[in-house]
Amino acid sequence: MKIFNSLNIYCLAGCMLLSACSQANNSNSVKTEKVFDEQRSLNTSLPVNNHISQMTPEYVESVARIAYIWGWPLVNMHNRHQVFSQVPVQGLLGGVMPVAPVNYLTILPKYADPEQKDVAHPNQDVFYGFGITNLDKSPVVLQVPNFGERFWMYGLMNQRTDAFGELGKMYGTQPGFYLLAGPNWKGDVPEGINKVIYSETSINAVIPRVFVEDEKDDQNKVQSYINQIAMYPLSEYNGHMKTTVWRELPVLPEQNKTDKEKGWVNPEKFFDQLPAVLKEVKPLQGEEVMYSMINQVLDAAKSNEEYRKILQRTAVNMEKSAIDSLFYFNNVGVEVENHWTRPFNNGAFGLDYLTRTAIAKSNIFTNHFRETTYFYQYRDKDGTRLDGSKHSYTITFKKGELPPVDGFWSLTMYDENHFFCSNDIKRYSLGTKSKNLKYNDDGSLTLYIQKESPSEELKNNWLPAPDGIFAVTLRCYAPENSIIEGKWCPPAVITKK
Known part of the structure; x- marks a missing residue:
């Protein structure tokens, strides 16, 4: 991970908080701890009658920087909720993005399409669903059909974009009804509900994913399963599975067309x-002081035009100096083997x-690390x-060294904006779903990453590349511990000479 000078201030603040916690937790005796408790009680008193020191412009800017990097994903989710609050009916936006009114979801009954720009970094191994909740209005019921042996999962992400809930094949989740409720809900649980899942936040994203193979027969077969996926307010629950024929959804007009993810x-x-x-998302343990600092600055800015200008200027600068660079996968997570x-x-x-x-900037709505591992690649060995305009590439998995997963794996192609780039065969990934891959004589598997089609006998192993720079992502669903712990890494991408 590269370290950015623009991030130093909040990294330093975080280190100071962690250092303070570490010192408190490592006290050597009960007697010493009592002394520390007395000191803390003396040193953490609030300003009398809320009289705090005069804020300098530099202080306002410093707090604003921390607030921006901390709050960016939460504001992102807040705005998605605002947009979905205006959606009139379940449908497909522009024919490619599943949208629904708040507390409902919609399923895309086909693979994701290159024209979809609402959520960056999709894959082409599942049929997706999408919905946004407002649990302050009502808990919602999640319907889980009987998927048999097919891999599936429901991704539940709270307003912090943390995953929760554990709904999926890898968890042994049974078919039926599940209630998703907010942190303050204390209502009666109706008969027939398998489990109540509580979220720490009212706003959540609910994203079902159902594995589908490339063959048309399988894509038709899965329709009967996905037609029973649903989310709706508790008041509509009657103990019977609701069915929606997702292929008959209306297409809603798309007004905001763009090459990048929508802003x-x-x-x-x-x-x-x-x-x-700040009111929607309660502080985690250890965040109380930060919340207080941010709120004090925001309150002061209400009556101070200079502070308001500093906040806006800092936000614009942070977007360019810090957030934009976090879009690039080489700045996401840590570098492991082979770049x-x-x-x-x-x-x-x-x-x-x-x-x-x-992650919120580069590929929001990642699953929990025990559900999916994401390997990102911009570079060759x-x-x-x-760069597809300059070179052709290969990646070879040795015999017995395919990604060790209990679910499925895939290698997906992305353009410079982390979306699919259209190609004539409409292929954007290869992996478990690809039943016609050709293995080498020694049992290894070579995938061909290039702009032009390879020879006919290798065409099933071809992942078309765009005419320019690109990225690939290796996804591992239900990864084994060797992946989770970092003991297994993908092979290098090799440039063909």
Whole structure:
């Protein structure tokens, strides 16, 4: 991971907080701890009558920097909720993005499409669903069909983008009904509900994923399963499985076409939205002081035009100096073997604001690290940027060394904006779903990553590349411990000479 000068201030602040916690936790005796407790009680008193020291412009900017890197994913989720609050009916936005009113979801009954720009970094191994909740309005019921042996999971991400819930084949989840409730819900659980899942936040993303093979027969077969996937308010629950024929959804007009992911965070409005977000998301243990600092600055800015300008200017500068660089996969997580990078705590960020924001910028809505491991690649074995206009590439898995997973694996192609790049055969990934891969005589598997089609006998192993720079991601669903612990890494991407 590269270290950015622009991040030094909040990294230093985080280190100071962690250092303080570490010192408290390592006290050598009960007697010493009592002394420390007395000192803390004397040193943590609040300002009398809320009279705090005069804030300098430099202080306001420093707190604003911390607030921006911390709050970016939460504001992103806040704005997605605002947009989905305006969705009139379940449908496909532009025919490619599943959208629904808040507290409902919609399933995309086909593979993701290159025209979809609402969520970066999709894959082509599953049929996706998507919905946003407001659990302050009502708990929601999640329907789980009987998928048989097919791999499936429901990704539940709270407003911090942490994953929770553990719904999926890898958890042995049984078919039926599950209730998703907010932190303050204390209602009666109806008969027939298998389990109540509590979220720490009212706003959540619910993203079902169902594995599908490339063959049309399998894509048709899966329809009967996905038609019983549903989310709806508790008041609509009657104990019977609801069915929706997702292939008959209306297409909603798309007004905001773009080559990049849509802008879910506007830095010029960030600090106008942050007060609402601070109320929506309660502090984690250890965040209380930071919340207090941010709120004090926001309160002061209400009556101070200079502070308001500093906040807006800082947000705009942070977007350019810190957030934009976190888009690049070589700045996400840590570098492992062969120039691959990966996070080790995706979906379980806790107080790791840097990784949380980097993933929210580059590929939001990652699953929990025990559900999916993501390996990102920009470079070949020699460290040169991958570029389909200049070179062709291969990646070879030795015999017996395919990704060790209990679910499935895939290698997916992305353009410079982390979306699919259209090609004539509409192929954007290879992996478990690809039943016609050709293995080498020694049992190894070589995938061909290039712009032009290889010879006919190798065409099933071809992952088309765009005419320019690109990235590939190796996904491992239900990874074995060797992947989770970092003992297994993908082979290098080799440039063909």
